[in-house]
Amino acid sequence: MSKSHDPWQDAMDHAVAVARKSGEMIREVVQNQDQSSLVQTKSSAVDLVTETDQKVERLIIQSVKSKFPSHRFIGEESVSSGEPCILTSDPTWIIDPIDGTTNFVHRYPFVGVCIGFAVNQQVEWGVVYSAIEDKMFTARRGRGAFCNGRPLQVSTQTDVHRSMVATEFGSDRDPQVVDKIFSSLHKVLSLPVHGVRGAGSAALNMCAVARGSVELYYETGVHVWDIAAASVIVTEAGGVLRDTTGGALDLMSRRIVAANNETIATRIIAELEVYSSERDDRAPDCEPE
Numbered sequence: 001m002s003k004s005h006d007p008w009q010d011a012m013d014h015a016v017a018v019a020r021k022s023g024e025m026i027r028e029v030v031q032n033q034d035q036s037s038l039v040q041t042k043s044s045a046v047d048l049v050t051e052t053d054q055k056v057e058r059l060i061i062q063s064v065k066s067k068f069p070s071h072r073f074i075g076e077e078s079v080s081s082g083e084p085c086i087l088t089s090d091p092t093w094i095i096d097p098i099d100g101t102t103n104f105v106h107r108y109p110f111v112g113v114c115i116g117f118a119v120n121q122q123v124e125w126g127v128v129y130s131a132i133e134d135k136m137f138t139a140r141r142g143r144g145a146f147c148n149g150r151p152l153q154v155s156t157q158t159d160v161h162r163s164m165v166a167t168e169f170g171s172d173r174d175p176q177v178v179d180k181i182f183s184s185l186h187k188v189l190s191l192p193v194h195g196v197r198g199a200g201s202a203a204l205n206m207c208a209v210a211r212g213s214v215e216l217y218y219e220t221g222v223h224v225w226d227i228a229a230a231s232v233i234v235t236e237a238g239g240v241l242r243d244t245t246g247g248a249l250d251l252m253s254r255r256i257v258a259a260n261n262e263t264i265a266t267r268i269i270a271e272l273e274v275y276s277s278e279r280d281d282r283a284p285d286c287e288p289e
């Protein structure tokens with residue numbers, strides 16, 4: 001199809017450009033400012049946000065509105081300010097301006113600008129820009145996954161005892177949640193697996209699965225903006241996506257497993273404690289699950 005008949009490609013090209021521009025903003029701050037004094041908190045004392053998160057999200061959304069005025073948005077900081085988090089069938093940009101804000105505040109070099117694009121509630125393409133590493137991860141449904149233009153392929157490993165697993169501790173410090181996190185971690189580590197890692201960014205953990213250096217990433221407590229862009233990067237690199245229950249991934253459920261293949265996914269899912277956080281798209285007045 002020529003570019004004019006492929007509007008989603010125009011949108012993806014714009015996303016790559018604005019993600020790179022956002023990354024320049026992030027690097028400038030990391031190199032020249034001390035963010036630690038400008039930190040605010042959201043759902044907990046360790047769920048951090050900075051004015052750079054907010055500025056980057058505004059930059060992305062305003063640039064998109066000028067080119068694609070009919071498109072919708074789900075942005076982490078917009079939702080945090082009260083915007084709805086509902087995925088309709090309309091073309092929708094799903095944005096995490098800084099995935100890894102805690103890393104950003106501490107100058108820990110794993111920070112991803114995440115821009116996913118969904119049509120009819122299916123992610124059509126995803127862009128994750130690892131700003132400090134200068135690695136642009138991209139994927140278009142049906143057309144492969146790439147890092148700085150080089151094709152990505154998940155690991156071929158099927159032996160869980162030879163696998164590397166990624167997960168995160170999240171930002172919920174409720175003692176019962178912490179116990180469940182460590183219960184899963186204890187079971188996975190004791191299989192044993194070669195190692196457990198965490199980039200501090202859901203999206204960059206998923207990109208590590210896509211590039212074959214991690215066999216599986218799991219987490220409960222993520223949001224749709226953390227995982228939408230990277231979800232298509234994983235599947236286009238040959239990976240699989242699941243719920244921690246073993247069912248199909250539900251972008252709004254707050255639970256994710258991203259793996260290189262079904263064998264590894266099934267084996268690790270068998271060790272995971274299943275629990276729920278409030279869905280991203282829950283009605284404001286409904287009781288938590």
Ligand SMILES: O=P([O-])([O-])O[C@@H]1[C@@H](O)[C@H](O)[C@@H](O)[C@H](O)[C@@H]1O
Binds near residue numbers: 101102168222
């Ligand atoms: O808030 P943020 O840095 O965009 O996203 C982060 C996620 O990437 C991570 O997986 C999760 O464990 C953190 O609690 C936080 O939600």
Ligand SMILES: [Mg+2]
Binds near residue numbers: 096099100226
């Ligand atoms: Mg995030």
Ligand SMILES: [Mg+2]
Binds near residue numbers: 053076097098099100
């Ligand atoms: Mg974020």
